[in-house]
Amino acid sequence: MPDTHTLGFMMDRIRALLTVIEEGSVNRAAVRLRISQPALSRQMQALENELGGKLLERETSGVKPTALGHALVRSMRPLVADYKAAVAELRRQARGERSELRVGYLISAAQSVLTPALARLRESHPEVKLKLHDLSPREQIDGLRAGELDVALIGQEGAVAASEFYSARLGSLGVCVAVAEGGELATRPKIALKDLKGCDFIGIDEEQMPGRNQWMSALCKTAGFKPRFSVVVDGITNVLSLVASENAVTLLPAYFQEFKHPGVTFVPVPDARAKWDFTVLWQRGKVPASTRALVQELKEAAARFA
Amino acid sequence: MPDTHTLGFMMDRIRALLTVIEEGSVNRAAVRLRISQPALSRQMQALENELGGKLLERETSGVKPTALGHALVRSMRPLVADYKAAVAELRRQARGERSELRVGYLISAAQSVLTPALARLRESHPEVKLKLHDLSPREQIDGLRAGELDVALIGQEGAVAASEFYSARLGSLGVCVAVAEGGELATRPKIALKDLKGCDFIGIDEEQMPGRNQWMSALCKTAGFKPRFSVVVDGITNVLSLVASENAVTLLPAYFQEFKHPGVTFVPVPDARAKWDFTVLWQRGKVPASTRALVQELKEAAARFA
DNA sequence: CAAGGGTATGCGTATCCGGCATAACCGCAA
DNA sequence: TTGCGGTTATGCCGGATACGCATACCCTTG
Numbered sequence A, B: 001m002p003d004t005h006t007l008g009f010m011m012d013r014i015r016a017l018l019t020v021i022e023e024g025s026v027n028r029a030a031v032r033l034r035i036s037q038p039a040l041s042r043q044m045q046a047l048e049n050e051l052g053g054k055l056l057e058r059e060t061s062g063v064k065p066t067a068l069g070h071a072l073v074r075s076m077r078p079l080v081a082d083y084k085a086a087v088a089e090l091r092r093q094a095r096g097e098r099s100e101l102r103v104g105y106l107i108s109a110a111q112s113v114l115t116p117a118l119a120r121l122r123e124s125h126p127e128v129k130l131k132l133h134d135l136s137p138r139e140q141i142d143g144l145r146a147g148e149l150d151v152a153l154i155g156q157e158g159a160v161a162a163s164e165f166y167s168a169r170l171g172s173l174g175v176c177v178a179v180a181e182g183g184e185l186a187t188r189p190k191i192a193l194k195d196l197k198g199c200d201f202i203g204i205d206e207e208q209m210p211g212r213n214q215w216m217s218a219l220c221k222t223a224g225f226k227p228r229f230s231v232v233v234d235g236i237t238n239v240l241s242l243v244a245s246e247n248a249v250t251l252l253p254a255y256f257q258e259f260k261h262p263g264v265t266f267v268p269v270p271d272a273r274a275k276w277d278f279t280v281l282w283q284r285g286k287v288p289a290s291t292r293a294l295v296q297e298l299k300e301a302a303a304r305f306a
Numbered sequence C: 001c002a003a004g005g006g007t008a009t010g011c012g013t014a015t016c017c018g019g020c021a022t023a024a025c026c027g028c029a030a
Numbered sequence D: 001t002t003g004c005g006g007t008t009a010t011g012c013c014g015g016a017t018a019c020g021c022a023t024a025c026c027c028t029t030g
Helices: A008-023 A026-033 A037-051 A067-094 A107-124 A137-145 A156-161 A212-222 A236-246 A254-258 A289-305 B005-023 B026-033 B037-051 B067-094 B107-124 B137-145 B156-161 B212-222 B236-246 B254-258 B289-305
Strands: A056-059 A062-065 A100-105 A129-134 A151-154 A166-173 A175-180 A200-204 A228-233 A249-253 A264-269 A276-282 B056-059 B062-065 B100-105 B129-134 B151-154 B166-173 B175-180 B200-204 B228-233 B249-253 B264-269 B276-282
Touching: A008 A026, A008 A037, A008 A056, A008 A062, A008 A067, A008 B005, A026 A037, A026 A062, A037 B067, A062 A067, A067 B005, A067 B037, A067 B067, A100 A107, A100 A137, A100 A289, A107 A129, A107 A151, A107 A254, A107 A289, A137 A151, A137 A156, A137 A276, A151 A156, A151 A289, A156 A212, A156 A276, A166 A289, A175 A236, A175 A254, A200 A212, A200 A236, A212 A249, A228 A236, A236 A249, A236 A264, A249 A254, A254 A264, A276 A289, B005 B026, B005 B037, B005 B056, B005 B062, B005 B067, B026 B037, B026 B062, B062 B067, B100 B107, B100 B137, B100 B289, B107 B129, B107 B151, B107 B254, B107 B289, B137 B151, B137 B156, B137 B276, B151 B156, B151 B289, B156 B212, B156 B276, B166 B289, B175 B236, B175 B254, B200 B212, B200 B236, B212 B249, B228 B236, B236 B249, B236 B264, B249 B254, B254 B264, B276 B289
Parallel strands: A100 A129, A100 A151, A200 A228, A200 A249, B100 B129, B100 B151, B200 B228, B200 B249
Antiparallel strands: A056 A062, A151 A276, A166 A276, A175 A249, A175 A264, B056 B062, B151 B276, B166 B276, B175 B249, B175 B264
16 A cells, blocks of 8 residues: 555645634535535545544534644644745746746856846846855756756856856956966066966866866967876865976966966967857756846856856 | 746755765765665756756866855754654654653642652653643643643533544542532532522633533433523633622532632532542554553542542 | 666556445433 | 524546557657
């Protein structure tokens, strides 16, 4: 005997019992529930059998809950309410009426384009409630996969996940190379990719920045060589520290030129093909209007920015 | 098309979906749910129709939840867990395995018998969790009716509700009469009921102390007269204030002699039939062992007290 | 291109639920 | 007492429906 009966069926019976107790009468509850009185009567008997105790005191003038019946009401009424609310929310969501929009981004990378886009979204869709999550690229992808994010703003790493989600390229930044402050390279105003041939490269952990090392390799390949990754570490800060201490190099999106790191200089890379794509990813399937709106604003903001 | 479908049925489907997503496969989930794979497959389709959106991404190697599916899991998994816990608790309760015992009492009246009984209950049934509620008689009866109390310790008022619940008389106290301090009656060591003939009686609001006025009337009837209630007020403190200011009287259980109220003297009533019964009420139906134990201890404590 | 994993579908059947008619029960009034 | 109006419970039957079986379909892999 599968206990499949003991779940959904009981739920119906419980819901029925709630109205029976509200009405104080099987008869009146039956009309409200649009079923016949005998049917409802039997439902109550079934529920009492399932639970193993009387729930209603049958009297000549109607029914009255027993102590057990009261206990059931107390524990179940909020559950039923929550359940109905949850179903309603899911229905809205299925129709693409999400009012909450969960956005993942990396503050250092996304700020310049995200901030104006959000400002305009607030004007055009003031009803949308935003939840912003400052996350690493890897966390953003995981968040999308787990359904915890609706939109992710991500760099080159997005390429590895683009097939799982809808995506749009927002724009391209230039590339710079991080070199040790003391070295010869640090004095140049710019460094072509081919000049990096033979340098030690610092890689970054694939877990945190998926696709980043491949991106570097691909860039170097356009310059005709294969980079040698002497070390792979986790965390961009550690990468930069190693650049300084090991007198090595690494490739980064151009916005790093705005930052500072002790012992490290960022030098632009002029190669035309050295580009850092900036991507927005969002959930596949029925796309909520709010998501669509944000993506649109992002595209426009990126276009203005370029 | 009664929406009765949209409640319990969906609950089953949702529960099924949860295991499908856990297993990542309709096949394996079907095994766990002890139904066939086609049945489960159709259940998932039905649920998707109900909600109006895809929940599962069907792939060659199994199924993967969509964003909507993830949202469903997030909102429903805790609900299902709560539901199952609630049902389990109700089952236990139906079998009479309540571990929580909610006791209503009136501190001034019940202390002498309740305290020792509780002490012994703690020894003999240490697993019982007690919740004590200091409530007026009316509140206690309402609490019993609403299933919010398991046991009520109550005075003469219990008579009016005795038919609704199980009850036991714990014992009888004597009666005293409250008289104004200045009057002639106040000087006597005791006052027979018949001496109160012609006095103004202060009644108490039936809402708060149901049956109290009837009790006074019945006592006076044994002495051959009918009391005249000049005023009926709510709250025992107000009753005593009026006794003082109106030079009236009222009948009370003997334990009031221990208390003080400005301008009022409590004089014992010697009549043999002037008794204040002390009653314990508890929920009808299947009586939990804990309730039975407390009632037993109360009886013994009362017997020792007498 | 067959094999082997997955999910979806067509069809017959058994189950189970609900409605109708009616019984049983109670309180009240004539 | 006997009816009357109200309640809940029961017998019986018909119809919806959900399941299982067999099979189709689809994709990846050898």
